[in-house]
Amino acid sequence: MDTNKAHTNLNEAFQWNDKQHSIESVKLLALDLIKNGTTNEVHLGQFVLDWVDDSLTICLKTSGTTSKPKSIVLPKSTFVNSAIATGNFFSLNPGDSALCCLPFSYIAAKMMFVRAWVLGLKLEIVEPSSTPLKNISKHYDFSAMVPMQVHNSLPKLHQIKTLLVGGAAVSKGLSHHLMGHGSAIFETYGMTETVSHIAVKNISKGEDNFTVLPDISIAIDDRDCLVVQAPKLTPEILHTNDVVSLVSKKSFIWLGRFDNVINSGGLKIHPEEIETLLQNQIKTRFFISSIPDELLGQKIVLIIEGKPQKQHLDFTAIDTKKRPKKVFYLEAFSETGSGKIQRQKTLELLHLNHT
Numbered sequence: 001m002d003t004n005k006a007h008t009n010l011n012e013a014f015q016w017n018d019k020q021h022s023i024e025s026v027k028l029l030a031l032d033l034i035k036n037g038t039t040n041e042v043h044l045g046q047f048v049l050d051w052v053d054d055s056l057t058i059c060l061k062t063s064g065t066t067s068k069p070k071s072i073v074l075p076k077s078t079f080v081n082s083a084i085a086t087g088n089f090f091s092l093n094p095g096d097s098a099l100c101c102l103p104f105s106y107i108a109a110k111m112m113f114v115r116a117w118v119l120g121l122k123l124e125i126v127e128p129s130s131t132p133l134k135n136i137s138k139h140y141d142f143s144a145m146v147p148m149q150v151h152n153s154l155p156k157l158h159q160i161k162t163l164l165v166g167g168a169a170v171s172k173g174l175s176h177h178l179m180g181h182g183s184a185i186f187e188t189y190g191m192t193e194t195v196s197h198i199a200v201k202n203i204s205k206g207e208d209n210f211t212v213l214p215d216i217s218i219a220i221d222d223r224d225c226l227v228v229q230a231p232k233l234t235p236e237i238l239h240t241n242d243v244v245s246l247v248s249k250k251s252f253i254w255l256g257r258f259d260n261v262i263n264s265g266g267l268k269i270h271p272e273e274i275e276t277l278l279q280n281q282i283k284t285r286f287f288i289s290s291i292p293d294e295l296l297g298q299k300i301v302l303i304i305e306g307k308p309q310k311q312h313l314d315f316t317a318i319d320t321k322k323r324p325k326k327v328f329y330l331e332a333f334s335e336t337g338s339g340k341i342q343r344q345k346t347l348e349l350l351h352l353n354h355t
Contacts, residue, residue: 008052013094013120023052040127043104047113051076060107060192074195074234081232082111082196083118085213089200090162090184094120096141099160101132101149108144108166111196115142133159146339147174150185157183164188168340169254169272170203171279179206189254191240194233199252209251220246225258243270260343262289265296269322274300277317285333287343288324291352302327303346328352 010023021029026048033045050058057073086092098121102109109128116123121142126132132149133156143160146167150157151174157163158181166188170178178185185204188197199210199218212218217229221239228238241258256270263269271288278286285305290298302313302324315323334345 010117011094011120013122014117015122016116017124018122027052038127040104044109044113044125047104047110051114051117060110060195072192074193078195078233079111079114080118082194083115085215085232086115086196087119089213090142092119092121092142092162095122097122097139098124099132099136099138099140099143100125101128102144102146102167103128106167107192107195112144133157144188147171148339150174150178157181157185162186164197164200165203166190166197172276173279175203175206178203180204189242191238193236193238194228194230198228198230198233209247209253211251218246218249218252220244223258224255226252260289262298262300264290264293264298264300265321267321269300274318274322274324278302278313281313285341287341287346289343289347291326291347293325299325301325301352303333303350304329305331305333307331 008023010021010026014021016026016029030045030048030052033041034049037045056077057075058079059071059073061071092115096119098112098116100109100112100116100123102112104110104113113123113125115121124138124140126136130148131152132145133153136156136159139159139161141161143162144164144166145153147165147170150163150165150170154177157178160183162184164186170187175187181204183204184202186200187203187210189199189201189210190197197213198216199212201207201210215230215232219227219229221227224243224245226240226242226244228240230238243255243258243261244252245255246252256272260271261268262271274288275286278288282304287303289301289303291301293299300322304327306329308329313327328350330346330349334342334349336342
C-alpha cells in the first residue's frame with residue numbers, strides 16, 4: 001500500500017453510524033455536520049474534509065498540558081501507518097464494530113475515525129460525555145476512553161471487547177478495579193507527534209510495564225527521559241519529557257514528567273510517586289507541587305481541588321523528606337480543553353511564590 005495516498009483509499013467495509021459510505025457521501029455528511037451539527041460534530045466535519053482533500057498533510061494542535069498549545073503539520077501517511085499498527089497489534093478486522101465517544105477537537109477521536117476508515121470498521125460516533133455508555137446497550141469490539149469515562153462506566157465495560165484508556169495516567173485505584181476484567185483493557189502511552197499510542201500496557205492483566213508497538217525503538221537520555229524512534233510515524237527522533245525506567249529494549253515503566261520534578265534539599269522528587277500514595281485518601285482532584293523555601297530551595301505542598309475542609313491525611317507511607325509540608329485548597333483547577341490539570345497555572349492561582 002502506498003501510504004502517502006492511502007487516506008483516499010476508503011476501506012469498502014467502513015461504516016459510519018450504520019451506513020455504508022463513498023468518499024463523496026462522506027464529504028456531503030461532513031458539510032452537513034459543519035452547517036447543522038453540535039460543536040463536536042463541527043469539529044468532526046472539519047477533520048473529515050481535511051482528511052479527504054488533496055493535501056498529503058494535516059495540521060494538529062497539541063493539548064497544552066505542560067506548555068502553550070502549538071500547531072504541528074503531519075503527513076497523512078503517519079495516521080495511516082498508526083492505524084495499521086493498531087489494527088495489527090489488537091487484531092482488528094474489517095467489519096469489527098467500534099465506538100467513538102471522545103471529542104473531535106483532539107487527536108484521539110480523529111484517530112478512531114482514521115482507524116475505521118483504513119481498517120474497515122463499523123464506527124458509531126456519539127456525543128462525548130463523562131458517562132458514554134449510560135444509554136448504550138450495544139456491544140462493541142473496540143473503543144477508547146479517558147480514565148474518568150472508564151471510572152463512570154465500570155458496570156458496563158463488558159460491552160467493550162478491547163478498550164484503550166488514555167489522555168491521562170490511570171490511577172492505581174482505577175487499575176485495581178480493572179484488574180481481572182473480562183474485557184481487554186489497555187492503558188496507552190503516546191503523543192500528538194506520533195498521532196496516537198506508541199506503547200500500551202494491559203491493565204486488565206495487571207501489567208506494570210508499557211510495551212512498545214512493532215517498528216518502534218526506545219532509549220533514555222541523560223535526564224532519564226524517554227527517547228522514541230518511530231520511523232513509520234515520524235522521521236524525527238522524539239525527545240520526551242517523560243522520566244522512565246527501561247525494563248528492556250521494548251518496555252518501560254513511566255515514573256513522571258521531568259517538568260514536574262521537584263528538587264527539595266538536593267533530593268529529586270517525582271510528584272506522581274507521592275500522588276499514587278495519597279490517591280485512596282482524597283476524593284477530589286489533587287496534585288503535589290512545590291513552593292520556594294529558603295532552607296530546602298523547594299518544599300513539597302499538596303494542592304486539593306474544592307473548598308477548605310478539615311480532614312486527616314495519613315502521610316506515614318511517604319518518605320519523611322518527601323511529605324507535603326503544607327496543604328492548600330483551590331475551588332477550581334486550571335485545565336486544558338481536554339480536562340488535563342495545568343499544574344503550573346493552577347499553582348499561580350494561589351499566589352504562593354513568596355510563601
